[in-house]
Each structure stands twice: as C-alpha cells, then as structure tokens.
Amino acid sequence: MKFKKVILASHGTAGARAAEQYALDLCLETGAGLHQLLVVPDFWKGMMGDDWLNNSVTQSRFGDYVESQLAREAADELDRLTKTCEEAGASFTNTVRLGKPAAILADQVEKGGFDLAVIGSPRPKGVAGYRSRMDLEMLTRTLNIPLIIVPYPIL
Amino acid sequence: MVYTKKHPALLIMGIIFVAIAYLTESGGMSSMVDYLKAGKYAGEMVGMGYAFGAIAIIVGLWHLVGSHSEGNLDYYLSAVAGAIFILLLAMLVRWYLAPLVAVISKGLGPVMGAKYLHEVLGLNYVVLGILAGIITVNVFRIPVWAENGVRLSRLGLKTGVILLGTLYSLAELQSLGKLSAIMVGFFVLGSVGLVLFLGKRRNIPSSMGGVLSAGMGVCGVSATVAAAPVVQAKAVEIAYTIGTILIWGVGCMFLFPVVGHMLDLGYIQFGAWAGTGILNSAQVAGAALAYQPDGIETLKVAEIFNITRVLFLPLIVLWLAVWYVKQEGGDDTQKVNVGRVVFEKFPVFVLGFILMFAFSSTGVFAPAQHYKGKYFDNNVKESKLLSDEQVAMVSAEAGKLQRNDRKQAINTMLENRKIMSIDDETLIRGIYNAKIMSKDASKVLKGATKAVRHTAKKISAFRQWITLLFAFGLTGLGMQITFASMKQAGGQPLVIGGVVGTVKAVLSLIVIVLFVKETI
Numbered sequence: 165m166k167f168k169k170v171i172l173a174s175h176g177t178a179g180a181r182a183a184e185q186y187a188l189d190l191c192l193e194t195g196a197g198l199h200q201l202l203v204v205p206d207f208w209k210g211m212m213g214d215d216w217l218n219n220s221v222t223q224s225r226f227g228d229y230v231e232s233q234l235a236r237e238a239a240d241e242l243d244r245l246t247k248t249c250e251e252a253g254a255s256f257t258n259t260v261r262l263g264k265p266a267a268i269l270a271d272q273v274e275k276g277g278f279d280l281a282v283i284g285s286p287r288p289k290g291v292a293g294y295r296s297r298m299d300l301e302m303l304t305r306t307l308n309i310p311l312i313i314v315p316y317p318i319l
Numbered sequence: 320m321v322y323t324k325k326h327p328a329l330l331i332m333g334i335i336f337v338a339i340a341y342l343t344e345s346g347g348m349s350s351m352v353d354y355l356k357a358g359k360y361a362g363e364m365v366g367m368g369y370a371f372g373a374i375a376i377i378v379g380l381w382h383l384v385g386s387h388s389e390g391n392l393d394y395y396l397s398a399v400a401g402a403i404f405i406l407l408l409a410m411l412v413r414w415y416l417a418p419l420v421a422v423i424s425k426g427l428g429p430v431m432g433a434k435y436l437h438e439v440l441g442l443n444y445v446v447l448g449i450l451a452g453i454i455t456v457n458v459f460r461i462p463v464w465a466e467n468g469v470r471l472s473r474l475g476l477k478t479g480v481i482l483l484g485t486l487y488s489l490a491e492l493q494s495l496g497k498l499s500a501i502m503v504g505f506f507v508l509g510s511v512g513l514v515l516f517l518g519k520r521r522n523i524p525s526s527m528g529g530v531l532s533a534g535m536g537v538c539g540v541s542a543t544v545a546a547a548p549v550v551q552a553k554a555v556e557i558a559y560t561i562g563t564i565l566i567w568g569v570g571c572m573f574l575f576p577v578v579g580h581m582l583d584l585g586y587i588q589f590g591a592w593a594g595t596g597i598l599n600s601a602q603v604a605g606a607a608l609a610y611q612p613d614g615i616e617t618l619k620v621a622e623i624f625n626i627t628r629v630l631f632l633p634l635i636v637l638w639l640a641v642w643y644v645k646q647e648g649g650d651d652t653q654k655v656n657v658g659r660v661v662f663e664k665f666p667v668f669v670l671g672f673i674l675m676f677a678f679s680s681t682g683v684f685a686p687a688q689h690y691k692g693k694y695f696d697n698n699v700k701e702s703k704l705l706s707d708e709q710v711a712m713v714s715a716e717a718g719k720l721q722r723n724d725r726k727q728a729i730n731t732m733l734e735n736r737k738i739m740s741i742d743d744e745t746l747i748r749g750i751y752n753a754k755i756m757s758k759d760a761s762k763v764l765k766g767a768t769k770a771v772r773h774t775a776k777k778i779s780a781f782r783q784w785i786t787l788l789f790a791f792g793l794t795g796l797g798m799q800i801t802f803a804s805m806k807q808a809g810g811q812p813l814v815i816g817g818v819v820g821t822v823k824a825v826l827s828l829i830v831i832v833l834f835v836k837e838t839i
Binding site: 205206207208210211212213214215216217218219221222223225226229230233234237292293294295296 | 456473476477538539540541543544545548554557558561562564600601629632663664667797799800801804806810
C-alpha cells in the first residue's frame with residue numbers, strides 16, 4: 165500500500181514508542197510524511213479538585229506550574245521524535261492539543277490529509293502512567309481511514 | 320473576553336424558584352410536603368424561593384436580552400447563573416430529595432439499634448448534595464453558562480466558616496483550640512514524616528514524596544495545590560497524589576459517619592476524629608454535617624480542626640521547601656523565600672473567622688457571656704418551672720453529690736424551681752455531664768438548664784445561614800470532583816497514601832475514644 169501522510173498519536177509511553185517506530189519504518193518504506201499528534205488529556209481541567217482553602221494567588225500559581233510542566237513534557241516529546249525523524253530522513257510535522265485522546269484524533273483525521281492512523285496498545289496493568297486511554301470503540305466507529313494498533317513491546 | 324452567555328437557563332431557574340415559593344405559600348404542594356415531612360423547610364421554600372427567584376429572573380432577563388461587553392459588570396453578573404444553578408440543586412436536594420430518602424429509609428425500618436439506614440449512612444441533604452454535584456459534573460457536565468459561577472462555591476464555604484466564628488464561646492474556642500493543636504500537630508507532623516520515611520524506603524523521587532506528604536498530612540488537595548510548585552512535582556506525581564486524595568476523601572466521607580454511629584461517638588468526638596483523620600478538608604465538613612444534619616455542633620468542632628490544619632499549611636509548605644532544596648543538594652538560605660511562602664499561603668479567611676468571634680464576644684450578636692450562642696435569662700414561663708415530681712426526683716438523688724458548691728446550686732434550684740444564676744447553671748451542667756445522678760434526674764437537670772438558655776435571634780439567623788452556605792458550598796465543590804481526576808490514583812502514592820491514611824484514621828480514632836471527653 166502507498167501512503168502520503170500518516171498520523172501518529174503518541175505521548176512517549178512504551179506503547180506509544182513502539183507505535184512511533186512502526187510508523188517511522190512505514191513512512192521510510194513508503195515515502196509518506198509523519199505527523200505526530202500529542203494530546204494533553206483534559207482531566208487536568210478538574211485537577212484542582214475540591215480545593216477551597218487556597219487563595220487565588222496560590223491557585224493560579226499551581227495552574228501556571230502545571231501548565232508549564234505539561235508544556236515542558238510535550239516539548240521534550242516533540243523534540244525527541246523530531247530528532248529521530250531528522251536523523252532517519254523522514255518528513256515530520258506535529259500538533260499538540262488538549263482534550264480526550266480519541267475525540268481529538270478523530271477530529272484531526274476529519275480535518276483531512278491523512279490516509280493512515282497509527283496508535284500504540286494500552287499499557288499492561290501495573291505499569292505507571294496517566295489513566296487516559298484511547299476510546300477504541302469510538303475511534304473505530306468514527307475514523308474513515310485505516311487504523312493500525314501496534315502491540316505493546318515485550319519488556 | 321465576554322463571560323455572559325445569552326441563555327435562558329437563569330431565567331428558567333428563577334421561575335422555578337418563584338413557582339416553588341408560590342405553590343408552598345398557597346398550599347399547592349402541601350400534600351407532597353406532608354408526605355415528605357418537609358414542613359420545617361416551608362419557610363425557606365417561600366423566603367428563599369421569592370428572594371433568589373427574583374434575583375435570578377432580573378439577572379436572567381439581563382443575560383438574555385442585554386448587550387454584554389468586557390468588564391467587571393459582565394464578569395460578576397455572569398457568575399450569578401452558576402451560583403443559582405448550585406443553589407437550586409442544593410435546595411432541591413435539601414427540600415425534596417433528602418426527605419424522600421428519609422421516608423424510604425424509615426419505611427425499611429431500623430437497621431442499627433434504633434437508627435435508620437439513612438442515618439447510619441449519613442444520607443442527608445449535605446452528602447446527597449455533594450453526590451448530586453459529582454453526578455452533575457461527571458454524567459451531564461457543567462453547562463457552559465454555569466462554569467464561571469460554579470467557582471463561587473469556595474466563597475460560600477469560606478463565608479460559612481467566617482460566620483461560624485459567631486457561635487463559639489471563649490471557653491469553647493480555648494478547649495477546642497488546644498485539643499485541635501495537639502491532635503492536628505501530632506497527626507500532621509506524624510503523617511508528613513511517615514510519608515517521607517516510606518517514600519525514602521520505596522525510593523520515590525523527592526518531589527513525589529514532598530507533594531504526597533503535604534496532601535496526606537495537612538489538608539488534602541489544597542495542600543497538594545500549595546506544595547506542588549514548591550517541591551517541583553512532576554505532572555504525573557500531582558495527578559497520582561490528587562487522585563489518591565480525592566478517592567480517600569470521598570470514601571471517608573461515607574465511611575466515617577457509619578463508624579461514628581457504630582461506636583456511638585459524641586459530636587465532639589466525631590468532629591475531632593473527622594477533623595484529624597479525613598485527608599481532604601472539604602470532606603471533613605461534609606462528614607461532620609452528615610453525622611449531625613440537624614445541628615452544627617459537630618461542624619463547629621470539625622471546622623476548628625480544619626482551621627488548625629490550614630494554619631499549619633504555610634509551615635508545612637515551608638518545611639517541605641527547605642527539605643526539598645536540601646534533598647536536591649541546594650542551599651536553602653538562597654532558594655527558599657520564607658516570608659513569601661508564609662505570606663502567600665496564609666488563609667486570610669481565618670482572620671474573618673477570628674473577627675466574627677471577637678464581635679460575638681462583645682455581645683453584638685447575643686448578650687455577652689453566651690455559651691454556644693445561647694445566653695442566660697431565667698425569666699421563664701410558669702410552665703417551664705420544675706414540677707413537684709421533678710423536684711422530688713432530684714431531691715432524692717442530691718445525696719450523691721460530694722462537692723458543696725454543687726449541693727448549693729441544686730438546693731437553690733430546687734427552692735426556686737429554676738436555675739438562678741450563670742454560675743449555678745455551669746455547676747448543674749457539670750453534674751449531668753459527669754453522670755453523677757440517674758438518667759431521669761440528669762434529664763431534669765438538662766431541661767432546667769435548657770429553660771434558662773435562650774438562642775439570640777441573630778445567632779439563630781447565623782446558624783441558618785451557615786447551614787445553607789455549607790450546603791451551597793459543598794454541592795458546588797461536588798461539581799468539581801471528576802471521576803477522571805479520581806481515576807488518576809495509582810502508583811506509589813496510592814500504596815503509601817493507603818498505608819498512611821489508614822494509620823492516621825485508625826490511630827486518631829483510638830486516641831479520641833480513649834482521651835477525648837464529650838464535654839467542653
């Protein structure tokens with residue numbers, strides 16, 4: 165099969181990195197461009213929980229701090245894959261968005277220009293990380309392009 | 320940015336409030352109110368219905384047909400929709416849902432001694448309000464037009480705490496203050512130390528240990544929010560910690576009242592236990608009101624503990640800042656700005672609480688020397704004087720008294736058939752609290768003290784407002800607890816948090832049962 169542009173949903177976990185490698189190999193093999201979509205999960209909007217004791221200065225300092233942490237994590241991820249793609253000689257672009265991973269991926273695909281989506285498998289139980297998984301049912305019902313789910317690497 | 324949304328929701332909510340008020344006043348809902356045994360809320364339904372209904376209709380019309388532009392007016396008026404949304408939900412729960420749950424529960428019969436299921440589980444308007452809030456945000460989501468106002472729930476709670484200052488006597492505040500400083504001091508420092516110790520044993524990063532110890536030790540999510548930037552916690556560590564604390568907090572809010580009823584804890588004991596053992600400060604208030612929905616004695620104790628905890632917050636954040644810098648090999652004198660940390664984290668609303676207490680002590684709200692908001696006045700009606708039978712019962716047991724001052728107080732009361740002075744009342748209260756006489760005689764003494772204590776009108780109004788503000792605030796806070804954030808609980812914080820949270824809850828319960836008396 166020939167692909168022009170592959171969208172890869174990745175946020176740096178072991179499963180996502182396996183998907184990255186697969187997508188990159190595929191792009192190099194077919195000459196397709198690789199687009200990384202990094203979704204910052206929207207559960208962060210509710211992460212101030214039911215705090216009511218702090219004043220607005222403390223709350224806004226916390227909000228700014230979390231935002232800067234997430235921005236730094238996202239930047240590190242994008243830099244890492246950019247470097248890998250540059251070294252491999254693949255064409256690479258990226259997008260960072262806030263929301264639910266599956267809904268954002270579906271929306272990004274709908275905006276057009278992609279002919280394959282690649283994602284990693286959910287991490288096994290007991291492996292550390294955010295509880296923010298791809299809603300596969302929603303994704304498979306919505307996507308109008310082929311979807312590849314790369315198996316979780318055997319560690 | 321323009322915050323006001325052109326939406327009819329506020330107008331509709333205003334009409335609902337007015338409809339409730341009108342139907343209650345005209346008797347149109349009397350059969351339902353009778354069935355729910357919610358007659359005691361009829362005054363609220365009418366008064367609040369008309370008052371808040373009118374506000375909602377006027378501002379709702381402005382939202383719908385007015386032209387809105389950026390500015391303070393737009394910002395503040397846009398918040399009315401969210402505030403009325405919380406209020407309507409809280410009041411529907413208070414007036415109808417909680418009474419309905421009570422009716423169903425009573426239909427099932429007693430489940431623990433003479434207590435019904437809803438009493439044991441604390442399923443009253445406060446807990447149901449928090450649950451309604453949680454369901455609203457997780458199932459239906461907060462409507463866009465209400466988002467800005469939902470944050471006002473924090474203001475409601477802080478105002479409730481400030482008003483609570485009017486209900487304490489100096490003696491009460493001294494006793495509770497001492498007790499809370501000892502309990503909170505020991506358990507806060509103990510929990511922080513235990514988390515840091517366990518963290519080191521399990522090789523977690525300093526930043527994770529720091530943020531988790533603040534959350535587990537001081538006041539839950541609030542402490543996590545305050546400490547996270549100071550110890551430079553990573554995003555995933557914050558997510559784990561807040562998720563763990565929220566799950567614990569919500570779980571404890573349901574579990575603590577059940578255990579409290581099983582052990583038949585008094586209001587002071589339960590308030591002290593909830594104030595020490597529950598991690599998250601919002602759920603401390605929730606559990607206290609769940610335990611005693613028709614009075615605020617438990618809440619008064621629990622909130623003193625909450626205030627003590629929050630006063631510890633700047634100190635703990637400072638400690639963690641210095642500790643973190645040392646762990647990371649830095650020079651703490653250069654990196655930690657002590658003044659800024661203490662100034663920024665100091666809870667200003669506590670000053671409001673102290674101010675209201677000071678006002679109250681001057682006799683502005685109730686005659687001076689009031690006790691728990693009640694003042695002494697022995698001009699009682701003939702019907703409230705002790706009967707011959709009651710006089711005979713107490714006389715027969717007067718011989719059990721050893722102290723002369725107590726004997727004298729009882730004799731004076733029996734001669735006059737009522738208590739004659741504040742000092743006598745204090746002594747007689749001591750007699751029944753010490754359970755020197757039989758249950759029946761103690762009941763007579765309790766009745767005699769009750770007859771000479773009167774609640775000032777302003778204090779009654781404050782009690783009513785405090786209850787409503789807490790119902791409003793906690794329902795609104797429920798709207799900010801998302802399942803997605805609770806789901807983040809995991810990793811080492813869940814393990815360490817589970818161990819420390821359990822140890823703290825169990826140990827504090829043992830200490831309270833053994834050493835805290837049910838009198839102040």
